[in-house]
Amino acid sequence: MIATAVGPVIQVGLVEDQPETMQRMVAAVQSQATLCAQFRAASVAEAREALAQFSPDVLLVDLGLPDGSGLEVIALASRRHPACEIMVFSMFGDESLVLASIEAGASGYILKDTPGMTLEEAIRQVHSGGSPMSPIIARRLLQRLRKSPPTADPAPAKVSGRPIPDAETPVLTERETEILALISRGYTYAEVANLLSVSIHTIQTHIKHLYGKLSVHSRSEAVFEASKMGLLRGLLDE
Amino acid sequence: MPLRILIALVLVGLAASFSVAASDSIMTIREAWATVTVDGEASSSAQTVKLPYRWDRFSGQRNGRVQFQIRLDPLKGVPDGPRAVYFAKIGNQFEVRINGMLVSASLDAQSVGPDYSKAPRLITVPQALLRGDDLLEITIRAQALRRGGLSVVYFGVESDLQQEFSQAYRWRIMGSLAVVSINLVFGLFSLLLWSQQRAPLFLLFGMAQLIWAFRVCDVLIDETPLGWPAWGVAVAFAYALYVGLVARLTMLVLNIDRDWFSVAWRAYLVGAAGVSLVAFAQGYLMLWTAWLGLMIGLALLCAGVAIYVAWRSHQREHGLLAFSLFISVLVGIRDWVYVWLAPDTFGDASWVRYVSILFCLTMGFIIADRYTRADRKLRFFNQMLVDRVAERERQLVASFEQTVEALQQAAALAERQRLMRDMHDGLGSRLSGALSVLRGNPSSHSVVVEYITEALEELKLTVDSLQDYVGDLGTVLGNLRYRLQDRLKAAGVNLIWRVSPLPPFERLTPTSVRSIQNLMLEVVANAMRHGAATEITVTARFDAESHSVWIVIEDNGRGFDPAAVRGGRGLVLIRQRARELGGEATIEGCLERGCQVKVRLPYVSAESPERLPLLAVACRCEKRPVCAREQC
Numbered sequence: 001m002i003a004t005a006v007g008p009v010i011q012v013g014l015v016e017d018q019p020e021t022m023q024r025m026v027a028a029v030q031s032q033a034t035l036c037a038q039f040r041a042a043s044v045a046e047a048r049e050a051l052a053q054f055s056p057d058v059l060l061v062d063l064g065l066p067d068g069s070g071l072e073v074i075a076l077a078s079r080r081h082p083a084c085e086i087m088v089f090s091m092f093g094d095e096s097l098v099l100a101s102i103e104a105g106a107s108g109y110i111l112k113d114t115p116g117m118t119l120e121e122a123i124r125q126v127h128s129g130g131s132p133m134s135p136i137i138a139r140r141l142l143q144r145l146r147k148s149p150p151t152a153d154p155a156p157a158k159v160s161g162r163p164i165p166d167a168e169t170p171v172l173t174e175r176e177t178e179i180l181a182l183i184s185r186g187y188t189y190a191e192v193a194n195l196l197s198v199s200i201h202t203i204q205t206h207i208k209h210l211y212g213k214l215s216v217h218s219r220s221e222a223v224f225e226a227s228k229m230g231l232l233r234g235l236l237d238e
Numbered sequence: 239m240p241l242r243i244l245i246a247l248v249l250v251g252l253a254a255s256f257s258v259a260a261s262d263s264i265m266t267i268r269e270a271w272a273t274v275t276v277d278g279e280a281s282s283s284a285q286t287v288k289l290p291y292r293w294d295r296f297s298g299q300r301n302g303r304v305q306f307q308i309r310l311d312p313l314k315g316v317p318d319g320p321r322a323v324y325f326a327k328i329g330n331q332f333e334v335r336i337n338g339m340l341v342s343a344s345l346d347a348q349s350v351g352p353d354y355s356k357a358p359r360l361i362t363v364p365q366a367l368l369r370g371d372d373l374l375e376i377t378i379r380a381q382a383l384r385r386g387g388l389s390v391v392y393f394g395v396e397s398d399l400q401q402e403f404s405q406a407y408r409w410r411i412m413g414s415l416a417v418v419s420i421n422l423v424f425g426l427f428s429l430l431l432w433s434q435q436r437a438p439l440f441l442l443f444g445m446a447q448l449i450w451a452f453r454v455c456d457v458l459i460d461e462t463p464l465g466w467p468a469w470g471v472a473v474a475f476a477y478a479l480y481v482g483l484v485a486r487l488t489m490l491v492l493n494i495d496r497d498w499f500s501v502a503w504r505a506y507l508v509g510a511a512g513v514s515l516v517a518f519a520q521g522y523l524m525l526w527t528a529w530l531g532l533m534i535g536l537a538l539l540c541a542g543v544a545i546y547v548a549w550r551s552h553q554r555e556h557g558l559l560a561f562s563l564f565i566s567v568l569v570g571i572r573d574w575v576y577v578w579l580a581p582d583t584f585g586d587a588s589w590v591r592y593v594s595i596l597f598c599l600t601m602g603f604i605i606a607d608r609y610t611r612a613d614r615k616l617r618f619f620n621q622m623l624v625d626r627v628a629e630r631e632r633q634l635v636a637s638f639e640q641t642v643e644a645l646q647q648a649a650a651l652a653e654r655q656r657l658m659r660d661m662h663d664g665l666g667s668r669l670s671g672a673l674s675v676l677r678g679n680p681s682s683h684s685v686v687v688e689y690i691t692e693a694l695e696e697l698k699l700t701v702d703s704l705q706d707y708v709g710d711l712g713t714v715l716g717n718l719r720y721r722l723q724d725r726l727k728a729a730g731v732n733l734i735w736r737v738s739p740l741p742p743f744e745r746l747t748p749t750s751v752r753s754i755q756n757l758m759l760e761v762v763a764n765a766m767r768h769g770a771a772t773e774i775t776v777t778a779r780f781d782a783e784s785h786s787v788w789i790v791i792e793d794n795g796r797g798f799d800p801a802a803v804r805g806g807r808g809l810v811l812i813r814q815r816a817r818e819l820g821g822e823a824t825i826e827g828c829l830e831r832g833c834q835v836k837v838r839l840p841y842v843s844a845e846s847p848e849r850l851p852l853l854a855v856a857c858r859c860e861k862r863p864v865c866a867r868e869q870c
Contacts, residue, residue: 134717134720135713135716135717135719135720136702136705136707136713136717138713138716139707139708139710139713143708181739183716184710184712184713184716185712185713185715185716185737185739186712186713186715186716186717186718186719186720186735186737187716187735187737188723188735191735
């Protein structure tokens, strides 16, 4: 773990076990004036140590680490630094891993070989509109979010006597369903924007929101499962 | 041991007969004055005859009448009281007078139909008629071979004779009634069993018992439905038939099935019918007696065979049957000798009628025993069947598991082979191409980049084909576009995308996804490489009428000459991809006006899951006259 200088620019944490890739990434980050490599970690243990010490604006995580899964790092970072944008390195945008990462708390993913796009651009893209959404991811989101999360017991609907805000029960809106259906059939953001007569920026906002919903959805499912097992009762009564 | 005791008891019983106990209150009369009148002849002069008097011995096959006169001495030392006359047997028809006064009569001068000699008779003598020295006049009418006559006559105190009468009545009439009832019950039950099971044993036994019931029933009927001698023939034949059926039954139980026995049995029946007819119609006493002797001989033979078989087989039912037969033959001999041959036993009842009860019990045992054995056997077979079914099921489950495993292995193998092919043909060939370029000309950077980019694209498509598309063909097409868009953009091709919502396919396997990818890539590559297209339009929609998904790929390239490129490599490849799928495709080419490929993919739903959606591509060039140079 090597700590580097801290400045007013975007602080980037890097978790990658392959030295060559790490080298490229560091080089890419350092080539940009607005980015700064805050720390480098080559294992889950190093990442845990670094996250205890630093508070990065952006965390780039590779999932295959020698002493565990990058998902652990994502979960830890999202708990400890909620404001941190966590991004996963992916070779192919492998959907199941990407979805698992987002459910664990990541904001998006960055393809390792994005042609014609610098790392900075990729990071900025995630910042502004979330990761590019492939048709398969859109299809998965449609599947995962089409139905509202199960609400069986009235108990988990209230936390400390207050009803859970609507924002925390992520069900797809009609517009979101439309967008996801079009993307899953291969339409580009621009085409979707055109077909729905909105700006491409609006579409990007929707995409980012949808990723957020997936993350919330997975959390609310966890809450539901926990409440089913009676784990939350004690906590809620405190 | 019990068998021996039983035999001893039977032998003792043979010697016994029912006779009235002599005492002072009862006078036994063994002699009488008799005037015999054979029909059609003059009456003989009165003479002393011994009682019992049996008509058949004196009549010589004829009917007739006898008038007996008996002097009754006063009973000495017996107080006054009601008196009676007791006849163990009197008839066939009779008339009794005391001192000329009629006290009882069944004599009907007009008819010889009824036979009143079957039951014992007790005739009360009014005290007023007795004078101390009294004349008892008895007139009987008898028919040949009808066992008519007069038994020993008893005269005495009515109450004492009543006991004798009751005892004889019980034995002869009530006993017969019981035998008839038992035979009817067993016979009907046996026939019922036969109607369900069709076992000849039950039929023979049922018939035998009913026939015997008929035979014994004769004792209970004075006024027979048929006249004499027709009724006599019927009853005699019934007797012979019963013996024949028992013989047949015996052979069946003993499992003796010989042709000669069948022949002999039939001959016996014919003989029995003939002898019954002749003997009773003509009143041949000796003929019938001889026939009875023959029947006894045959029965003895059967009993001998049964004892022999039972001795060898050690089967309980054989032993029991042999025993029953043996007892029956002994009783038959006793009756034959006592009733038919002995001269002074007229009026004693035959025993043979009770023998059938022994047979009923034997058959009852045999039925119960066989049923028990059959039931046991059935349980055994049932258990065996259950075991076999269980074993078979185990084998089936094992075989099913093996089949499933084999199928899984085959599927895995097919998938592996496909991946291998993809790696070898796509990724492998591009990487090795890149390597050879680097070796030959290390400075050709752009070519290597192109090779490796293509290799990565190939790898991504392979990985994509392994995704779960949950049957969504739209996502398969969408993802293909997602992968292609950078390449198309780099080539300056504008892609117009028109993919409508498509219904889900039931079975969209990695292999079929790869085939669709390859087909699309082939068409797009052709449009770019050979057609030099700058705009490609992809349309996909579901057509409810043809129940198919139509994918149409159009370009604005140079087009081609359909006639010139019929066998071109591009078409061959498309055809090859098509063979991996199903359905239909049309390629329309027009020189300078681009190319259009229409692919029809038959929609396979849950209702027809057996067929994979195979995409057949039929290459058909339209009639447009202008043609393309390039192959499509």
